[in-house]
Amino acid sequence: MLERHARDQNRQNEEMAYFVALASAFLGVSAATALRPGRRGLFATLAYPVGWAAGELAGQGIFLEAVLVGLLWWWGWPATHWLSVVVLALASLVVVENLVLIGILFYSRSIVRRAMARSPDRPLAIPRPRDDHFGSWWRTALQIPFHPRDMQLHRNLVYGPLERHKLDVWRLSTTPQDAPVIYYLHGGAWTFGDKREQGRPMLHEFVRRGWVVVASNYRLAPRHPWPAQIEDATRALGWIKKNIATYGASPDRVVIAGGSAGGHLAALLALSRKDPTWRPDEMDDVTDWSVRGAMSFYGVLEMTGDDAHWRGLGRGIRVLLERRVVQLPYEGHEALYHSLSPYQRISSDSPPFFVVQGVNDTLVEVNVARGFVAKFREVAFAPIYYVELPFTQHAFDVTASPRTSATTRAAVAFAESVARPRPALTSALVASYQVPPTELFVHVDEGWLEACEAASRLGPLFVVTSDNPFSEVQSEDVNEARRGELRDTLRRRGVDFVESVARDPRGRWPDEVGVALRAISRDEARALARAWDQFAYYEVTPDTVTVRDADSDVVLV
Numbered sequence: 001m002l003e004r005h006a007r008d009q010n011r012q013n014e015e016m017a018y019f020v021a022l023a024s025a026f027l028g029v030s031a032a033t034a035l036r037p038g039r040r041g042l043f044a045t046l047a048y049p050v051g052w053a054a055g056e057l058a059g060q061g062i063f064l065e066a067v068l069v070g071l072l073w074w075w076g077w078p079a080t081h082w083l084s085v086v087v088l089a090l091a092s093l094v095v096v097e098n099l100v101l102i103g104i105l106f107y108s109r110s111i112v113r114r115a116m117a118r119s120p121d122r123p124l125a126i127p128r129p130r131d132d133h134f135g136s137w138w139r140t141a142l143q144i145p146f147h148p149r150d151m152q153l154h155r156n157l158v159y160g161p162l163e164r165h166k167l168d169v170w171r172l173s174t175t176p177q178d179a180p181v182i183y184y185l186h187g188g189a190w191t192f193g194d195k196r197e198q199g200r201p202m203l204h205e206f207v208r209r210g211w212v213v214v215a216s217n218y219r220l221a222p223r224h225p226w227p228a229q230i231e232d233a234t235r236a237l238g239w240i241k242k243n244i245a246t247y248g249a250s251p252d253r254v255v256i257a258g259g260s261a262g263g264h265l266a267a268l269l270a271l272s273r274k275d276p277t278w279r280p281d282e283m284d285d286v287t288d289w290s291v292r293g294a295m296s297f298y299g300v301l302e303m304t305g306d307d308a309h310w311r312g313l314g315r316g317i318r319v320l321l322e323r324r325v326v327q328l329p330y331e332g333h334e335a336l337y338h339s340l341s342p343y344q345r346i347s348s349d350s351p352p353f354f355v356v357q358g359v360n361d362t363l364v365e366v367n368v369a370r371g372f373v374a375k376f377r378e379v380a381f382a383p384i385y386y387v388e389l390p391f392t393q394h395a396f397d398v399t400a401s402p403r404t405s406a407t408t409r410a411a412v413a414f415a416e417s418v419a420r421p422r423p424a425l426t427s428a429l430v431a432s433y434q435v436p437p438t439e440l441f442v443h444v445d446e447g448w449l450e451a452c453e454a455a456s457r458l459g460p461l462f463v464v465t466s467d468n469p470f471s472e473v474q475s476e477d478v479n480e481a482r483r484g485e486l487r488d489t490l491r492r493r494g495v496d497f498v499e500s501v502a503r504d505p506r507g508r509w510p511d512e513v514g515v516a517l518r519a520i521s522r523d524e525a526r527a528l529a530r531a532w533d534q535f536a537y538y539e540v541t542p543d544t545v546t547v548r549d550a551d552s553d554v555v556l557v
Helices: 002-035 041-056 058-075 083-116 137-142 200-206 229-248 260-270 313-327 334-339 365-381 402-420 427-433 451-456 476-492 523-533
Strands: 152-160 166-172 179-185 210-215 248-257 293-297 353-356 385-390 439-444 446-451 462-463 499-505 510-518 534-539 547-551
Touching: 002 041, 002 058, 002 083, 002 137, 041 058, 041 083, 058 083, 083 385, 083 402, 083 510, 166 200, 179 200, 179 229, 179 260, 179 402, 200 210, 200 402, 210 229, 229 248, 248 260, 248 402, 260 293, 293 402, 353 365, 353 402, 365 385, 385 402, 439 451, 439 462, 439 534, 446 451, 451 462, 451 510, 451 534, 462 499, 462 523, 476 510, 510 523, 523 534
Parallel strands: 179 210, 179 248, 248 293, 293 353, 353 385
Antiparallel strands: 152 166, 166 210, 439 446, 439 499, 462 510, 462 534, 499 510, 534 547
């Protein structure tokens, strides 16, 4: 009888051991998928849902494995030697894999810091973990995106006539007046998602830092095919421009952001400042549709499915767009697909960008982001910051992990750099720009010549400086560093230039060193002046020197 009971007990122990072994094997395969996701067939289908959880919840994976082994110990360890070895080997593998994933999460901090500090476009230093206003070690350990207790949440404000035309405004009771704005667009393949679900760890940090956050819903496909999504995003931006001052924020200091499909919409909206196609008729009174900058997290920045960008994943995006979103075939409608692709809309006056992309992303190929960044650096004059995260899957920033906190700090550094308050252009400044009283010289082979004389020899010129942004006097070291960055920017883009200098003979203003540009358009010169935070730039012909507003392009007199 005792012998039979012992056999039955051992059989039950073995059954439990098989269960623990299978569960451990699943955890091991999940972690392996996070480290090296499959990109073909069934493996590609499972790569995101399986690999994302393992990659972002590695600490929880170790905890779950410990619970499984502890449960087996409590239930009864199997007497079969080989089965015990298998269980222990699988458990060890799971722990090692997840420790590697945890190490990658923390290593992301240095990856992000170096990417921002070594950017070829105006490098930025990012805050340290101790500088977080809301992030903390215990929130990061739990990875749950708690919101600040003192956050004021204005829910479901109406920005249009339809059911999905709702947005939320987040702020603190202590948020200062004329605060900057983050306008966030959720992802979800343009077919699902909600304003309450994504980007929360980052947005909570911005709220605690004194920003006002706006998160909006938009109509979803297939019920509402394209361009409903971008029309709604545009309408919500118009609402911000008209109404955000009511909530203590500045409509002139908007940074737009989004993840995945939201990253696509954010980028497209930022790059369409001059395109009135998607603007609602009742917002004719909104004259400024610009944003200070755009942040795309694993965004769909190329929408044609071109294999040069997508490297094997293009068919998936093409099928999604043709069948559910655009609901028109690519063939015969190529111009439409190009028009909804941010990659095709990059221009010399594009606003500053911050792009984050994971190498292991199986929904948006990393080469999509690389191609967008490369073209931006060739065409646009504004800076672009690119963070490429190794072993990182799509939608990594849903949880408050060390990796998310690192990219949040970079986003803060970027947003604060582009959304600084801008002083007003006074009549005294406008008068000081004029030539005379200012003296403007251009360097040619023979030496320094008065600007009009230089234009008679070189042809029409545009003169731009990087010194003293918005006429706030900087130290010589700061100005010299900005001059070097400006020249490097022009050389990388193949723009022909010679040196220039503007002098105030009355000695009331320091000399400003700049560049005289040949063979570029007025729009390009204006874009360069805007990118370097200048109120104005000079248009020089053999007969006259004209001062033009860098924002409106009107002649300043």
